[in-house]
Amino acid sequence: MDVxxxxxxxxxxxxxxxxxxxxxxxxxxxxxxxxxxxIGVLTYFLFASFARHRDxxxxxxxxxGERELSRGHPDQAINALRSALQYAPGxxxxxxxxxxxxxxxxxxxxxxxxxxxxxxxxxxxxxxxxQLARLAAxxxxxxxxxxxxxxxxxxxxVRNGYLERLSVRLELAGYLISRKDYGRAQTxxxxxxxxxxxxxxxxxxxxxxxxQAQDPTDALEIYRAQMRHRGSSIExxxxxxxxxxxxxxIELANQALERAVSxxxxxxxxxxxRKYVDQLLSDSGRILELYPDPNLSVRARAERIANDINxxxxxxTACFASANxxxxxxxxxxxxxxxxxxxxxxxxxxxxxxxxxxxxLVYETEEQTAQVCGAPTGDDALLLKIAQAPQAVQQQ
Amino acid sequence: xxxxxxxxxxxxxxxxxxxxxxEISKVAPTRDERLFLVxxxxxxxxxxxxxxxFQVAIDWIKILTLGSAPHAGQYRLLFVPAIAGLLVAAMVLxxxxxxxxxxxxxxxxxxxxxxxYISFRxxxxxxxxxxLALGAGQSLxxxxxxLQIGAGVASIIARKLGLSKxxxxxxxxxxxxAGLAAAFNAPISAILFxxxxxxxxxxxxxxxxxxxxxxSSVVVERRFMGAEPRFRIPAxxxxxxxxxxxxxxxxxxxxxxxxxxxxxxxxxxxxxxxMPRWTHYLQPAVAGLLVGVFGFFGFPQVMxxxxxxxxxxxxxxxxxxxxxxxxxxxxxxxxxxxxxxxxGGMFAPTMFIGAMLGAGVGSFEKIFFxxxxxxxxxxxxxxxxxxxAGFLRAPxxxxxxxxxxxxxxxxxxxxxxxxxxxxxxxxALQPVPIFEVFTHxxxxxxxxxxxxxxxxxxxxxxxxxxxxxxxxxxxxxIAQVSSAVAEARVSAFLIQMPxxxxxxxxxxxxxxxxxxxxxxxxxxxxxxxxxxxxLFPDLPLDSTLPCFPRWPLLPVLNRASRGTLEGIITLxxxxxxxxxx
Numbered sequence: 001m002d003v004x005x006x007x008x009x010x011x012x013x014x015x016x017x018x019x020x021x022x023x024x025x026x027x028x029x030x031x032x033x034x035x036x037x038x039i040g041v042l043t044y045f046l047f048a049s050f051a052r053h054r055d056x057x058x059x060x061x062x063x064x065g066e067r068e069l070s071r072g073h074p075d076q077a078i079n080a081l082r083s084a085l086q087y088a089p090g091x092x093x094x095x096x097x098x099x100x101x102x103x104x105x106x107x108x109x110x111x112x113x114x115x116x117x118x119x120x121x122x123x124x125x126x127x128x129x130x131q132l133a134r135l136a137a138x139x140x141x142x143x144x145x146x147x148x149x150x151x152x153x154x155x156x157x158v159r160n161g162y163l164e165r166l167s168v169r170l171e172l173a174g175y176l177i178s179r180k181d182y183g184r185a186q187t188x189x190x191x192x193x194x195x196x197x198x199x200x201x202x203x204x205x206x207x208x209x210x211x212q213a214q215d216p217t218d219a220l221e222i223y224r225a226q227m228r229h230r231g232s233s234i235e236x237x238x239x240x241x242x243x244x245x246x247x248x249x250i251e252l253a254n255q256a257l258e259r260a261v262s263x264x265x266x267x268x269x270x271x272x273x274r275k276y277v278d279q280l281l282s283d284s285g286r287i288l289e290l291y292p293d294p295n296l297s298v299r300a301r302a303e304r305i306a307n308d309i310n311x312x313x314x315x316x317t318a319c320f321a322s323a324n325x326x327x328x329x330x331x332x333x334x335x336x337x338x339x340x341x342x343x344x345x346x347x348x349x350x351x352x353x354x355x356x357x358x359x360x361l362v363y364e365t366e367e368q369t370a371q372v373c374g375a376p377t378g379d380d381a382l383l384l385k386i387a388q389a390p391q392a393v394q395q396q
Numbered sequence: 397x398x399x400x401x402x403x404x405x406x407x408x409x410x411x412x413x414x415x416x417x418x419e420i421s422k423v424a425p426t427r428d429e430r431l432f433l434v435x436x437x438x439x440x441x442x443x444x445x446x447x448x449x450f451q452v453a454i455d456w457i458k459i460l461t462l463g464s465a466p467h468a469g470q471y472r473l474l475f476v477p478a479i480a481g482l483l484v485a486a487m488v489l490x491x492x493x494x495x496x497x498x499x500x501x502x503x504x505x506x507x508x509x510x511x512x513y514i515s516f517r518x519x520x521x522x523x524x525x526x527x528l529a530l531g532a533g534q535s536l537x538x539x540x541x542x543l544q545i546g547a548g549v550a551s552i553i554a555r556k557l558g559l560s561k562x563x564x565x566x567x568x569x570x571x572x573x574a575g576l577a578a579a580f581n582a583p584i585s586a587i588l589f590x591x592x593x594x595x596x597x598x599x600x601x602x603x604x605x606x607x608x609x610x611x612s613s614v615v616v617e618r619r620f621m622g623a624e625p626r627f628r629i630p631a632x633x634x635x636x637x638x639x640x641x642x643x644x645x646x647x648x649x650x651x652x653x654x655x656x657x658x659x660x661x662x663x664x665x666x667x668x669x670x671m672p673r674w675t676h677y678l679q680p681a682v683a684g685l686l687v688g689v690f691g692f693f694g695f696p697q698v699m700x701x702x703x704x705x706x707x708x709x710x711x712x713x714x715x716x717x718x719x720x721x722x723x724x725x726x727x728x729x730x731x732x733x734x735x736x737x738x739x740g741g742m743f744a745p746t747m748f749i750g751a752m753l754g755a756g757v758g759s760f761e762k763i764f765f766x767x768x769x770x771x772x773x774x775x776x777x778x779x780x781x782x783x784x785a786g787f788l789r790a791p792x793x794x795x796x797x798x799x800x801x802x803x804x805x806x807x808x809x810x811x812x813x814x815x816x817x818x819x820x821x822x823x824a825l826q827p828v829p830i831f832e833v834f835t836h837x838x839x840x841x842x843x844x845x846x847x848x849x850x851x852x853x854x855x856x857x858x859x860x861x862x863x864x865x866x867x868x869x870x871x872x873x874i875a876q877v878s879s880a881v882a883e884a885r886v887s888a889f890l891i892q893m894p895x896x897x898x899x900x901x902x903x904x905x906x907x908x909x910x911x912x913x914x915x916x917x918x919x920x921x922x923x924x925x926x927x928x929x930x931l932f933p934d935l936p937l938d939s940t941l942p943c944f945p946r947w948p949l950l951p952v953l954n955r956a957s958r959g960t961l962e963g964i965i966t967l968x969x970x971x972x973x974x975x976x977x
Contacts, residue, residue: 021427025427025431025557028556028557029434029438032438032553033438035442036438036441036442036445039442039445039446039449040441040445042449043445043446043448043449043452043620044620046449046452046453047448047449047452047620050452050455050456053459054455057459057464060464061464061465079465079467080465082465082708082713083464083465085704085708086465086704087464089628089704089707090628095711098713102713107715109715109716109763110713110714110715110718113712113713113714113715113759113762113772114711114712114713116712116762116772117711117712117713117771117772117773118711118712120771120773
């Protein structure tokens with residue numbers, strides 16, 4: 001409209017009409033304002049009641065989801081957690097719980113997709129990487145699993161990052177052990193051990209994993225270190241006994257196991273564990289009885305050797321008679337024939353060289369008969385144990 | 397306040413008995429313009445409040461009828477949508493016949509046919525029936541009804557304030573933008589959609605009011621719902637340019653699915669409408685039952701609006717096979733719900749299908765090409781835009797919708813690529829846009845906005861002719877001019893006046909001047925007071941038509957040098973140019 005447009009002057013009647021119109025417009029706008037306020041108040045109450053109800057529903061479904069997850073019903077937990085998320089969208093911990101429920105329900109593709117999507121919003125989240133590592137491991141994708149484990153170690157953690165990373169490292173070590181990648185598992189476990197210096201329980205767990213990773217030496221070191229701690233657990237003693245026995249350090253094993261059985265918390269072990277420890281203690285004790293300890297008196301040592309000779313000779317005779325072992329054992333038989341048939345304790349006492357030769361023959365006999373006639377039992381088995389590392393028996 | 401008092405405050409219908417619109421324009425000629433902007437804010441605020449109430453009503457009804465956590469195997473999923481369908485059908489057929497359908501076409505019809513008139517009953521009916529249908533699980537969306545509710549609010553307010561018919565007409569799209577903006581929580585997309593689909597052209601006169609109303613409604617909506625976008629948008633990235641191939645494939649899939657969706661609706665809707673009237677009472681119930689069957693047997697996600705499902709898909713909560721299955725079942729469910737005449741919109745289902753397709757493509761790529769794929773959320777977002785472009789055929793809105801929802805311009809390349817492909821495929825396979833198909837099915841003939849968009853308007857330069865008449869100066873004598881004109885044998889000629897203005901004189905005028913004045917008189921003394929309008933080659937050709945009753949021909953000038961003639965145009969030349977289009 002042209003601003004310079006000239007309008008004819010209004011008549012008095014038109015001016016009155018204009019005033020009326022202004023008043024009417026004012027009243028109309030005022031009424032419109034009142035109506036707007038009225039609708040606003042109604043909307044507010046409607047919305048507020050819904051918002052309250054939504055919060056209640058979110059909490060209720062979350063509780064149901066967590067309960068079902070803990071009860072091992074992931075399928076029902078998924079529905080509940082999805083509902084909870086519907087009423088409380090964007091809650092990170094709820095989303096993670098849902099993804100974990102999907103994984104627990106073996107819906108690996110969905111869980112992986114969900115965790116990947118969560119990762120996109122939090123690229124360095126260690127916990128999500130850990131979950132993805134577990135899923136990849138479950139799906140047999142070792143390369144991806146190890147990558148995610150590594151990222152979980154390097155990633156961020158909301159609480160107790162130090163402990164969480166340690167747990168991830170132990171889980172990674174366990175995964176590597178399951179893949180028989182013992183070398184890398186041992187490396188991870190050594191790192192974990194140095195990261196958990198003041199954590200006895202973790203040290204025991206690490207030592208256990210080291211045993212599985214075929215590193216009993218380091219495992220024994222950790223168990224022994226834990227035995228020295230005040231308030232050390234029974235697991236440290238049993239572990240030390242077990243690993244020392246495995247390494248052939250029988251005297252050390254015997255000492256550790258004796259201390260283990262004398263502890264009051266020994267009774268807390270399961271029946272199977274107690275039986276195992278008792279057996280190990282008995283075997284180690286008997287090995288020490290069979291072992292020709294250089295620290296014994298000459299007479300006692302000669303008596304033990306004579307006894308060992310008798311055991312080995314009997315084993316050889318039985319094995320020789322049992323199977324077609326004559327060809328393979330002819331050489332061994334020949335060596336035994338060089339030993340005087342009526343070898344007395346006195347002869348052994350007088351001739352240290354003879355002692356050594358006969359004990360070597362005893363060990364060789366147990367080893368060869370084990371190969372030809374199968375694993376020995378009783379004292380033969382224990383002699384074989386000594387034969388594997390005679391010098392280690394008294395090693396501390 | 398009683399109804400009669402309220403009516404008197406608002407002046408009754410069309411200003412009531414007090415002052416007629418003619419009188420208003422006489423005593424207060426600028427009143428409408430002044431009220432226009434103020435009322436735009438009121439319309440925005442009230443639309444925003446109503447849309448919030450509408451959405452809360454849908455959610456409340458959903459919780460009360462389907463329960464707070466509907467899942468497969470619940471028997472209520474079977475009978476609730478069916479019973480609600482019966483109720484909705486009865487209400488629509490007995491009380492609110494204009495509430496049927498989505499609301500977009502009704503708003504367009506109000507704009508083009510009914511002078512912006514949308515009744516109060518329609519607004520109430522749309523609110524109640526749509527809320528009930530959507531809350532009870534019918535597979536439709538709340539955006540189109542919100543658009544119509546907003547348009548209805550605007551229409552009621554404009555009528556009650558006795559605005560002129562011209563203003564009344566443009567208020568409907570203003571309210572539509574406000575309603576849609578609040579429903580979308582995306583004002584720019586809403587404004588673009590209303591301009592692209594309802595008004596059909598950019599009009600500076602209403603743009604300001606549309607923006608004002610849309611912003612007001614979004615401010616109100618955000619006051620309640622929070623400032624966050626409708627969806628929680630994950631990190632949006634284009635990791636590798638080779639990903640564009642996947643986006644292009646998404647565009648192709650989207651275009652084909654959009655075609656299938658259009659075909660399904662275009663086929664089923666008229667078939668159901670043509671059935672006997674008594675079946676119309678049952679159609680929404682049967683549609684509800686079938687949608688409920690989908691829900692009961694493992695796909696409850698396709699029931700209702702599905703925003704939260706889109707959100708979940710965007711955050712990678714579903715495997716790719718399930719996502720594609722959801723897209724297909726949603727397409728079928730929406731076709732059934734919409735064709736049955738249940739009130740509800742097409743926006744949310746379109747976005748739902750697009751999001752599922754997009755997330756499906758993204759998830760597939762993530763599994764089979766893990767180092768190539770960006771985020772699943774990016775694909776879901778682009779997928780929404782793809783279906784919007786291919787099915788609703790609003791390409792500009794589709795691009796801005798994705799940008800506005802994601803708030804990330806790095807996604808623009810995939811969006812434009814995929815949307816353009818889907819749009820072109822959709823257009824090639826289905827030349828008539830879906831809203832226009834519905835219009836024709838309803839027996840209306842509204843302008844095709846897609847065609848309008850693509851029309852190339854003619855300009856003066858398209859009809860300009862070389863100078864073929866004498867050009868004389870105003871200081872030339874009548875004798876000199878008469879001689880030049882006689883020599884040229886033309887019926888009209890141009891005079892350049894000393895002040896650089898132009899005059900087109902007919903030979904008759906010259907003859908009359910020659911009889912009244914001496915031959916030595918400068919011809920400028922013989923011309924009348926008016927001058928030919930200044931015309932330039934880039935002006936619309938139709939702007940010349942009002943000039944021809946007065947002028948025999950019109951000079952076309954150069955914008956850089958007004959004294960320079962580009963040529964002339966004549967009525968005959970203009971008409972010939974239009975006839976040759």
